[in-house]
Amino acid sequence: MEASEKETFEARARIMKALGHASRLMMVDELSRGERCVCELRALVGADLSTVSKHLTVLKNAGIVEDDKRGVQVFYRLKVPCVLNFFTCVEAVLANQAREAARHAG
Amino acid sequence: MEASEKETFEARARIMKALGHASRLMMVDELSRGERCVCELRALVGADLSTVSKHLTVLKNAGIVEDDKRGVQVFYRLKVPCVLNFFTCVEAVLANQAREAARHAG
DNA sequence: TTATTACTTGGCTATATTGGCAAGCATTGT
DNA sequence: ACAATGCTTGCCAATATAGCCAAGTAATAA
Numbered sequence: 001m002e003a004s005e006k007e008t009f010e011a012r013a014r015i016m017k018a019l020g021h022a023s024r025l026m027m028v029d030e031l032s033r034g035e036r037c038v039c040e041l042r043a044l045v046g047a048d049l050s051t052v053s054k055h056l057t058v059l060k061n062a063g064i065v066e067d068d069k070r071g072v073q074v075f076y077r078l079k080v081p082c083v084l085n086f087f088t089c090v091e092a093v094l095a096n097q098a099r100e101a102a103r104h105a106g
Numbered sequence: 107m108e109a110s111e112k113e114t115f116e117a118r119a120r121i122m123k124a125l126g127h128a129s130r131l132m133m134v135d136e137l138s139r140g141e142r143c144v145c146e147l148r149a150l151v152g153a154d155l156s157t158v159s160k161h162l163t164v165l166k167n168a169g170i171v172e173d174d175k176r177g178v179q180v181f182y183r184l185k186v187p188c189v190l191n192f193f194t195c196v197e198a199v200l201a202n203q204a205r206e207a208a209r210h211a212g
Numbered sequence: 213t214t215a216t217t218a219c220t221t222g223g224c225t226a227t228a229t230t231g232g233c234a235a236g237c238a239t240t241g242t
Numbered sequence: 243a244c245a246a247t248g249c250t251t252g253c254c255a256a257t258a259t260a261g262c263c264a265a266g267t268a269a270t271a272a
Binding site: 006009010011012013014015016017018019020021022023024025026029062063064079080082083085086087088089090092093094096097100 | 192203
């Protein structure tokens with residue numbers, strides 16, 4: 001494994017990692033329906049405003065969302081909508097798990 | 107946000123999280139070309155065998171790979187090949203980032 | 213100018229993740 | 243039975259992440 005190739009995988013991993021948190025996935029899901037201010041996302045996930053802000057910074061640094069200050073509010077929107085496609089596959093994984101759990105129980 | 111909905115996002119997050127590590131992404135990529143024993147994956151990522159084994163456990167618990175002991179070796183293979191589709195989108199994010207970096211520099 | 217709103221950042225603690233080493237466990241070979 | 247191979251697990255230290263509170267910043271309102 002070359003160094004450059006390893007860096008490629010590290011760059012990819014940073015993006016996947018940014019999506020590896022329930023609150024951040026909720027926000028991405030919500031942003032798929034249009035831009036939202038931080039306060040709206042805060043109400044959605046029900047955490048401290050500072051916590052939500054930091055989660056959004058993670059998504060922003062990963063290049064998944066972008067922000068836009070208008071007046072006293074900051075609006076975030078999905079920059080790369082294709083991340084929504086991930087959910088289809090993720091649901092397939094979860095369906096597999098459910099099937100296996102049933103097989104194990106039955 | 108309901109509790110059950112939150113659990114859904116937590117389940118999804120666990121899967122994304124499992125893919126949020128360079129070594130694990132390398133292994134997934136390698137497994138996309140067919141099953142591999144732990145020792146082959148170890149050579150690929152260049153880490154301790156125990157480390158590789160633990161990474162594989164993470165992928166297995168997430169439902170992404172499955173294993174199969176044959177003789178003294180354990181072979182892993184991709185259980186949900188659709189995770190490979192993630193890379194297309196991830197590359198789009200990275201291309202975006204590169205474009206912006208260039209814009210910032212120029 | 214002062215106050216308010218909306219958000220970000222710093223500082224902190226609690227918890228989780230990573231990775232190596234050493235020890236353990238199967239399986240195969242002698 | 244004993245050794246060797248391939249892998250997993252337990253333990254531990256280093257590092258990263260998550261979350262809240264408090265303090266700071268920027269835009270608007272009074």
